[in-house]
Amino acid sequence: MELTSPEARRRYDAVVAVAKDTVVALDFDGTLSPIVVDPAEAHIHDEAADVLVDLAEVVRAIAVVTGRPARQALALGGLDEVGDRMSGSGRELYLFGQYGNERWSSTNRRVISPRPPHGLSSFLRELPGILRRAGTPEAYVEEKGLAVAVHTRRLADPEAAFERLLPMLRDAASRNDLMIEPGRLVAEVRAPGMHKGIAVHTLVEELGATGFVFGGDDRGDLEAFAAVAELRAAGLATLLVCAEDPGAEGPEELLELADIVVPGPDGVLALLRQLHADAR
The missing domain is CATH 3.40.50.1000 (HAD superfamily/HAD-like)
Known part of the structure; x- marks a missing residue:
């Protein structure tokens, strides 16, 4: 250690x-x-x-x-x-x-x-369009019940894809009164608090x-x-x-x-x- x-x-x-x-x-x-x-x-x-x-x-x-x-x-x-x-x-x-x-x-x-947070279902409806606009339609979407995580680790250039996608996810989370937690090539959207x-x-x-x-x-x-x-x-x-x-x-x-x-x-x-x- x-x-x-x-x-x-x-x-x-x-x-x-x-x-x-x-x-x-x-x-x-x-x-x-x-x-x-x-x-x-x-x-x-x-x-x-x-x-x-x-x-x-x-x-x-x-x-x-x-x-x-x-x-x-x-x-x-x-x-x-x-x-x-x-x-x-x-x-x-x-x-x-x-x-x-x-x-x-x-x-x-x-x-x-x-219960799942208010706004999560609306965010999920927006998500396919966000992924297309970011040029990341193949990003892996992990639905967790109380949250949604979007992973770019599987993509050809995961770092560049994540940089393009993160601002769009942040905007969509804000519109739906949710928070976003960026991590290593993954962004998780969930309820605040x-x-x-x-x-x-x-x-x-x-x-x-x-x-x-x-x-x-x-x-x-x-x-x-x-x-x-x-x-x-x-x-x-x-x-x-x-x-x-x-x-x-x-x-x-x-x-x-x-x-x-x-x-x-x-x-x-x-x-x-x-x-x-x-x-x-």
């Missing part, structure tokens, strides 16, 4: 000291699962389940906080089984899907979800945590990073981890805030193994 400063070393040690009251929260794509061309094939890292179950023995709780629909993350991550295995140590697995709009836990196995930072504060308040670790890889994790910084200012032991894609430069905003930078899911799991060993 790459510690970004001497202060980062002290922050890591502080989290280890309060591990039993620490929540470890992780993004899914790019953090627990490698980034792939087809989002439907983004399965959790082969070793992630074992690492998470082991880590649960020494921390307060583990959470997955993702932009994916909760049911999709459950299936791709095998999180039902992971939660079952954690129950042996009396620990709970939490899942916040669609940036916190959906909730699931290994104790309450029901996904709690609100919920983000990963709220999920972070919810976990701390509900679990009474005195330590918090968050690991993410993209701009959709910025609100979570900001929330962890607020917790740090309030006196909690915290650690921010950026999972940088080995094949691409990570988002500058996350890199500037991170205490530790690791190479993708492999690096995340190596860090979690180290945290488990140091906290035992």
Whole structure:
């Protein structure tokens, strides 16, 4: 792991000291699962389940906080089984899907979800025309129920296509009272008012945590990073981890805030193994 400063070393040690009251929260794509061309094939890292179950023995709780629909993350991550295995140590697995709009836990196995946002259906009707005007009719559209993600990763020149498409998507989102979350060759359109930072504060308040670790890889994790910084200012032991894609430069905003930078899911799991060993 790459510690970004001497202060980062002290922050890591502080989290280890309060591990039993620490929540470890992780993004899914790019953090627990490698980034792939087809989002439907983004399965959790082969070793992630074992690492998470082991880590649960020494921390307060583990959470997955993702932009994916909760049911999709459950299936791709095998999180039902992971939660079952954690129950042996009396620990709970939490899942916040669609940036916190959906909730699931290994104790309450029901996904709690609100209605789709007003304006999303209108946006979807506009979308085919937007894609044609941007010259990206083959962009992959992922309907998530509460949001829509448009991916250019499959296109011949994905970066140029994304640059043409993003302003048009932003305008359409604004017209329909929606917000847009740009990421790595993907833009997600959803309702305003919920983000990963709220999920972070919810976990701390509900679990009474005195330590918090968050690991993410993209701009959709910025609100979570900001929330962890607020917790740090309030006196909690915290650690921010950026999972940088080995094949691409990570988002500058996350890199500037991170205490530790690791190479993708492999690096995340190596860090979690180290945290488990140091906290035992």
